[in-house]
Structures are given as C-alpha cells and as structure tokens.
Amino acid sequence: MTDSEHTEHTDSSDRNDRNDNEPESGTEPRNGGAPQNATRPENATEPAPAADLPSWLPKRRQPWWHWRRLTRGRWRPALAAAVAGALLGATGVAWQTGTGPFTDESRACWSALGTDDVAELFDGHTDIDASDTPITTDGIGEGGPSGTCVLKSPRGARVTIQAHRLDLRFGGAADQWADEFLSARLTPMGGGLLGMASDTRAWLAVPDGCIGRPGDDDGPTVFDIDTGWTVYRDQVRAGERDRLTRTAVKLVNHYMAGEGCEGTLGDPVDRMPDPPRFQDEKPGAICGIKGLSLPKGRHEAYEHERPLVTRGDGPVRTCDRDVLFDHPSLRLMTVQDPRLSVLYRQLSYDGGKPIKTPGDRDGYGFVRDDFGLFQAACQTGEVTFLVRADDSRHPGDIRRLLPRYAAAEADRVGCGPLRIELPA
Numbered sequence: 316m317t318d319s320e321h322t323e324h325t326d327s328s329d330r331n332d333r334n335d336n337e338p339e340s341g342t343e344p345r346n347g348g349a350p351q352n353a354t355r356p357e358n359a360t361e362p363a364p365a366a367d368l369p370s371w372l373p374k375r376r377q378p379w380w381h382w383r384r385l386t387r388g389r390w391r392p393a394l395a396a397a398v399a400g401a402l403l404g405a406t407g408v409a410w411q412t413g414t415g416p417f418t419d420e421s422r423a424c425w426s427a428l429g430t431d432d433v434a435e436l437f438d439g440h441t442d443i444d445a446s447d448t449p450i451t452t453d454g455i456g457e458g459g460p461s462g463t464c465v466l467k468s469p470r471g472a473r474v475t476i477q478a479h480r481l482d483l484r485f486g487g488a489a490d491q492w493a494d495e496f497l498s499a500r501l502t503p504m505g506g507g508l509l510g511m512a513s514d515t516r517a518w519l520a521v522p523d524g525c526i527g528r529p530g531d532d533d534g535p536t537v538f539d540i541d542t543g544w545t546v547y548r549d550q551v552r553a554g555e556r557d558r559l560t561r562t563a564v565k566l567v568n569h570y571m572a573g574e575g576c577e578g579t580l581g582d583p584v585d586r587m588p589d590p591p592r593f594q595d596e597k598p599g600a601i602c603g604i605k606g607l608s609l610p611k612g613r614h615e616a617y618e619h620e621r622p623l624v625t626r627g628d629g630p631v632r633t634c635d636r637d638v639l640f641d642h643p644s645l646r647l648m649t650v651q652d653p654r655l656s657v658l659y660r661q662l663s664y665d666g667g668k669p670i671k672t673p674g675d676r677d678g679y680g681f682v683r684d685d686f687g688l689f690q691a692a693c694q695t696g697e698v699t700f701l702v703r704a705d706d707s708r709h710p711g712d713i714r715r716l717l718p719r720y721a722a723a724e725a726d727r728v729g730c731g732p733l734r735i736e737l738p739a
Contacts, residue, residue, distance in 0.1 A: 423466065440468060440470075443467065450462035461478060461479045474542050475540075477541075478566075479539075480535070483657065483660070497511070498516070500623060502588060502590055505588075511629060511630070514553075518537050521535070521538075521570060522580070561584060589626065596621075603622075605723075621636075629652075645702075645705070651728045656696065660697070671735070673736060684713065718737060
C-alpha cells in the first residue's frame with residue numbers, strides 16, 4: 316500500500332461516522348464578531364454571578380472533574396458495577412466520565428459540550444465515549460493552561476481536543492502544530508477572532524481581553540480540534556468545517572465563562588469565505604503571485620502538484636504543495652499576526668546564514684538549503700515570511716523564491732517596500 320493509499324484508507328476509517336451529503340447544521344447564528352471589551356471583572360478571582368451564567372457551568376471551587384479525579388482508579392462496589400453494566404446494556408450509550416446513561420444533561424470536554432454538540436461531530440450518533448484531563452497550569456506558570464479531551468466512537472472515529480499555550484521551543488520549523496493548523500486547507504474565522512478551521516482541523520485563541528495579552532516571548536492560548544488524517548487531494552467540505560468552527564467557539568466561550576470573563580464570542584460561520592480550492596498556475600505566478608517564478612527547469616517538477624492557497628484575510632496566508640501526512644513538500648507562508656509570528660522569533664536568530672537588509676530597515680532572518688525565513692518589523696508588529704522545502708536537494712528553489720516572495724507579500728500586507736539580500 317502506498318503512503319497516499321494508506322492516508323486515504325485511514326481517513327475514511329476515522330471519519331466513517333460522517334455523511335458528506337448531510338445538510339449543514341441548522342444552528343441558529345449568534346451575534347457575529349468577537350466582543351470588543353471582553354475583559355475580566357475587577358474581582359478576577361471570583362466567578363461571575365450565577366444569574367449571568369448557565370446552570371450547567373462548573374463551580375470554580377468544586378469543578379466536576381475534581382470529584383472524578385478523587386475517585387479515579389479506586390475500588391468500586393461490585394453491586395455498583397453490576398448496575399452500571401445493566402444500564403449500559405439497556406441504553407447502549409454512556410459517558411466514560413462516569414455520569415451514567417447519556418441524557419440531555421450529560422456534558423463532555425470540561426462540561427463545555429452537550430449531547431447535541433457531541434452528536435453533531437459524529438454524524439448524529441450519541442454512543443460516544445468521552446474522557447478528559449482537567450485544564451490546569453503548571454506550578455511555575457510558564458507553560459500556560461493545558462488539558463486534553465478525547466471523544467471516541469465505537470465505529471472508530473476519534474476527535475481530540477487540546478487546550479494549550481503554543482510552544483515557542485519548536486521555533487515553527489519542525490513543529491507539527493504549524494504544519495497541521497496553519498495549513499492552506501484552513502480558513503480564517505475573521506471578525507476579530509484569532510482562529511482558523513477546515514473539515515478536519517480547527518483552532519481558536521482565547522482573546523487577550525480575557526486572560527491578558529501574552530508576554531513578548533509567549534504564544535497565545537488556544538483550543539484546537541483534530542479529527543484524524545486529512546486527504547489533501549480532496550476538497551474541503553464546508554459543512555464539516557462549520558461544525559468544527561462552532562465547536563471551537565463553544566469551547567472558548569465556556570473557558571472564558573469559567574475564568575470570569577465578560578462577553579462571549581459570536582458564531583463566525585456566516586462571515587467565513589468559501590473553503591480554498593486547488594488552483595492551476597502559470598510559470599511566472601507561483602502560488603498565484605505575479606512575478607514569482609522558480610529557477611529554469613524547476614517549475615516543471617511542480618506542475619503535477621497543484622497548490623492550495625489560504626482563502627480570506629486572516630492571521631496567515633499559506634501556499635502548500637504535495638502534502639503527505641500533514642507535511643508539505645513545499646510551503647510558502649506569510650504570518651502577519653504578531654501573536655503567531657512570535658512562534659518564529661527564536662528560529663529567525665538561530666537558523667543558517669543570516670540575511671541582510673539594505674538601509675535602515677529593521678528585520679532579521681536566515682537562509683539554508685531547505686529553509687528561508689525573514690521577520691520584518693511592520694506597522695502592525697512582526698510579520699514573518701518563509702519558504703520551506705521538505706529536503707535540501709534543491710537549494711536554488713529557496714534562494715530564488717524567498718526575496719521575491721517577501722517583497723510581494725510585504726506589499727500585500729502593507730509593510731513594503733521590502734528588499735532583502737541573501738548571503739553568497
């Protein structure tokens with residue numbers, strides 16, 4: 316079995332609960348746009364008044380998972396086990412969290428998702444096991460909040476949800492998160508939200524107004540959703556993308572409520588652009604950028620690999636080619652939101668041969684045989700331009716593309732003119 320066949324086989328197995336012809340969710344749209352003043356109340360250590368919060372929200376001092384942790388792994392009476400088994404046999408559905416038969420009041424993933432929310436992720440099925448680890452912060456506080464929730468179907472489908480602060484130690488180069496969640500398949504959510512979604516991945520950052528702006532050397536805190544392998548030659552299914560988008564918003568809104576933050580994020584689905592489509596290109600317009608070309612004879616090597624380019628204005632613009640197991644053979648990416656551009660700051664100092672900028676233009680970067688990156692100081696903050704290949708066999712591709720790509724994209728995002736000089 317080839318790699319692509321293996322990918323397709325696994326993808327279909329992981330998503331056999333879904334129906335491509337299923338109509339899009341009828342979820343009633345909320346008020347669009349992120350709250351402009353999502354701020355923590357002055358008494359930040361106390362939860363918001365009970366009247367302002369749904370009754371199912373966990374109390375800060377006695378969250379539901381606290382009791383689950385106390386009892387996990389301890390002896391349970393045989394009679395209780397027998398009763399639980401009988402109930403499972405009768406109903407066929409139960410939460411792994413120990414809440415018993417799946418009822419309308421059952422909730423999963425830190426109590427953020429209800430029965431209907433989970434069923435929507437699994438083509439209407441409700442016999443889903445759910446388990447999670449509580450969202451906690453390490454003792455030093457440098458790692459940020461983190462927690463994991465796993466939803467599993469008896470038919471093999473699996474959804475993994477993580478809450479975590481984006482890790483800067485990878486520097487963005489070998490970071491699997493960037494490969495998957497900044498992929499060209501994902502569409503920006505827009506409306507002031509720092510988040511993106513496709514039919515198999517979604518992520519959304521907690522607004523700075525709720526938990527405070529990250530430090531200069533910190534990434535944002537995000538909730539991300541992973542539903543399994545992605546077959547990149549397939550088009551993005553809008554209905555699946557919209558479901559993951561709404562789920563991400565529910566997760567972040569629930570977290571904000573638990574932190575005592577005012578305001579909620581609205582449903583962004585109606586304002587999101589159409590999913591991206593593979594596009595044909597001319598030799599002198601790589602990734603749709605006029606004037607961007609490969610060295611002589613190299614464009615033919617990529618002709619059979621049509622690029623996929625991010626659609627819509629957002630935190631990143633990515634052009635991916637020939638993606639295998641979430642890793643593209645060639646990626647051109649502009650990270651224009653400083654909150655994500657910080658992921659590449661350390662790498663821009665620690666890479667290969669340094670790049671020069673004529674005149675007084677601030678910026679720094681490097682180039683090597685398989686990777687070129689430049690971070691420019693723009694009016695909106697740091698913007699990162701990068702070109703990356705999956706091997707170092709064609710260094711001429713990187714050296715040819717990076718200066719022209721950075722110049723064209725700097726003009727597009729409003730921080731040009733930008734001219735960089737590569738070392739000999």
